[in-house]
Each structure stands twice: as C-alpha cells, then as structure tokens.
Amino acid sequence: MSSQDIASKQELILEAGKVERQYWQDLWRYRELLYFLAWRDILVRYKQTVVGLAWALIRPFLTMVVFTVVFGNLAKLPSSAPYPILVFAAMLPWQFFANSLSECSNSLIGNANLISKVYFPRLIVPMSSVIVSFVDFMVSGIILLALMAWYNFVPDWRILTLPLFIGIAFAASVGVGLWFAALNVEYRDVRYIVPFIVQFGLYISPVGFSSNLVPAQWRLLYSLNPMVGVIDGFRWAILGGDAKIYLPGFTLSLILVVLLLLSGIWYFRKVERTFADVI
Secondary structure (H helix, E strand, O other), X not given: OOHHHHHHOOOOOOOOOOOHHHHHHHHHHOHHHHHHHHHHHHHHHHOOOOOHHHHHHHHHHHHHHHXXXXXXXXXXOOOOOOHHHHXXXXXXXXXXHHHHHHHHHHHHHHOHHHHHHOOOOOOHHHHHHHHHHHHHXXXXXXXXXXXXXXXXXXXXXXXXXXXXXXXXXXXXXXXXXXXXXXXXXXXXXXXXXXXXXHHHHHHHOOOOOOHHHOOHHHHHHHOOOHHHHHHHHHHHHHHOOOOOOOHHHHHHHHHHHHHHHHHHHHHHHHHHHHHHHHO
C-alpha cells in the first residue's frame, strides 16, 4: 500500500466546540434553535392559562401598587415624579432580571433529554430563557405607557438612552443566569436558593424607593448590587427632570455587570462538556 493510499484513508475527527472560534460559529449556525426554544417556552407558558399574556402585566402591576401604598402613601417618601411611575420604572428591569434568573437556573435541567442526545452549543438554552423573559419585559412596558398617559407624564430626551440601559440589564441577566444554570446542573439544591435570592434582592434593590435616600457614605457600597446601577439608569432615562445618576456607583455596577457576564460565559464554557454526563 502506497503512502498516498494510507494518507487518503486517514480520518480527520472534528470535535464540536473544541476550538473556541468554532464554538461561536456553531452558536450562529444554530440560531434557529434559539428561536425555536424561545418560541416553545412562550407557547408553553401561556397555553391553557386563564389570562394568558396578561399575567406578565398583573404581577408587576400588583407589586407596583403595594410599593406605592407602602412607600409613597404610608411612608411618604419623596419623589420627583408620580410615585407609581417611579416604582414601575424600577420594576421593569428588576422583573426582567428576576424572571431571567429563575428561568435560566432551571433551563438546562428542563431540557435534559435534548442536551443528553443532541449536540448544539448549550449556551443556547439559557439564552432562550432570557429572551422569553425579555418578551415579558416588553409586554410589561405597556403598563408604564399607561401610567404615563394617566398622569400626563412626558419623558424628555433622556428616553432615547433607554436602549443602552436595557442592554446593561440584558447583560446582567445573562451573566448571572449562566452562573446559576451551570451550577444547578451539578448542585441541584441551587433551585431552592434562587427564589430566596430573587425575594431578598427585591428588597435590597431600590425598587420601591429612590437610591438617593441611601446615606452618602453608603452609596458606593450599596452599588455593589449591580441592579442598583441598572435601576438608576432606567429611572434617569424614563423620569428625566431632577433624576440623577450617582456616577461612582453606576460605574461600579457597570464593571460588576461586565465581570458577571464574562465570568458567567467562562464558567459555563468550562463545565459545558460535562453537562451530558451529569444531567
């Protein structure tokens, strides 16, 4: 047998996702799967429900009502805008983040059969959960528009910067979601921790009140919660007027969001090869 025949019979084995560049190319090739998983979850969530998509409006609306009564009417906390708008401008990014965290943490477990049988970039699964939560976010925005119409509130030019802060909220949701999605595969008790984090985070984030009420000496420490910068950014863009951003705290929150996103992708890629065996 000649050397040419031996060379022609040699097999070239390409392991999916072995090279980082190839993995991101695969992510683009499987973009239709991302759409399919997101659309499937949207249909499953609202199929055979009494109020359908209205549920995405009811939850943040009732929370807004409670915070408005407690902080606006009873505690009489100051506000440069109608208090319901102040609260809901914060409820939008917080609800998006909380829903993304809850959905992402269980996304891999919920698609265990798919993950164990078929190759595709596993990053698609938690990303589809974030997209589903983003749909809820867009639907909930209807309430904000209704509140603005009710109070005859017209935002100023800052509203044009809102997509920037939506992008930051998206990055925070993906970063934290990837961490908990990966951790939940190996440590199943993570699913019991997530609801506590969501509930606790709601009260330590400036949702029902303005972060300006936090004493100046604690503002930077308070901004270690990355959602503080996101919420302040939303209020600055939506409320305009006297709304201000505490730049040192916002910068710190932004740095933490970037670190969470990069470290989330790194850790997810690190343990991704073991998902099919562990799940």
